[in-house]
Amino acid sequence: MSTPNYSFKAEIRTDLGKGASRRLRHEGKVPAILYGGDVAPVSLTLIHDKVNNAADHEGFYSSILTLNVGGEEIQTILKDMQRHPFKPKLVHLDFQRVSAKEEFTTRIPVHLLNEEHIQKEGGVVIRHETDIEISCLPKDLPESVEIDLEGFEVGDTVHLADIKLPEGVTSVELGRGEDHNLLIVAIAAQKTEEEEAEDAAADAEPADDSDEDNAE
The missing domain is CATH 2.40.240.10 (Ribosomal Protein L25; Chain P)
Incomplete structure (x- = not known):
């Protein structure tokens, strides 16, 4: 690109x-x-x-x-x-x-394609990382990387190792070990109206200070 x-x-x-x-x-x-x-x-x-x-x-x-x-x-x-x-x-x-002859590290954004497909399938896209750290020569620097969500379903995830990087570009995090395979995107189920109402009610409930009052 x-x-x-x-x-x-x-x-x-x-x-x-x-x-x-x-x-x-x-x-x-x-x-x-x-x-x-x-x-x-x-x-x-x-x-x-x-x-x-x-x-x-x-x-x-x-x-x-x-x-x-x-x-x-x-x-x-x-x-x-x-x-x-x-x-x-x-x-x-x-x-x-x-330097044209030396690799350097920088961060590039992650773009998601076909998010509307997930919505039609009753899913919600949850982004855990919006950019990633890469290493490359100046001539190989991509402006961004893309993840196509076409065909994804609820429960699917994309980790760092799943992203296909351009030739000459490597992931800095993955170079640090397998435990650095970051979660980038997860597809969750959309909440029902009842679940959203329950969450709103829970957020609106005041904190229970009875125990604190009894201790005084």
């Missing part, structure tokens, strides 16, 4: 500290750091709105990102993003260098 080309111009920054970062944000820029490989970490600034717009796309988080720093194109992945607690603003970005 091909991935979009995400490319951003970045400038090296030498004015560090909280005050400098606040000034950058007022200028429409976002501070960042680039690390990894045999090169010392570098503090950068990027145009806030360009990165923020790209961050609206799921593929941004699981793609190779190109940073143009002083005319040099550097291949990276996003390792961390800090957002403002209530404003639609980015606060800080962490990028990690990747």
Whole structure:
């Protein structure tokens, strides 16, 4: 599966500290750091709105990102993003260098296909994991993996080992041992109206404090 080309111009920054970062944000820029490989970490600034717009796309988080720093194109992945607690603003970005010849680890989303089939069959899709950790070369990085639920029935499950990964891509968790075969998706039976009513009634019941009152 091909991935979009995400490319951003970045400038090296030498004015560090909280005050400098606040000034950058007022200028429409976002501070960042680039690390990894045999090169010392570098503090950068990027145009806030360009990165923020790209961050609206799921593929941004699981793609190779190109940073143009002083005319040099550097291949990276996003390792961390800090957002403002209530404003639609980015606060800080962490990028990690990747080498075309070296495998790296990252997380990619899991997409489910034909969920409507499960509903028609009286089932409910319960997602236990929304993404998985993988290892691969940059050229083999998939934007996501898919699980087709066509033909699944109530009681069926999908574990990590059941997912067919693209060639050149391996699961980090499975590499840690058989006991790391995570449950990804389970198909459960839909609750009847009576069961839903019983659950609602149970949630509405006040806590029984009689024992606590008697102890006083």
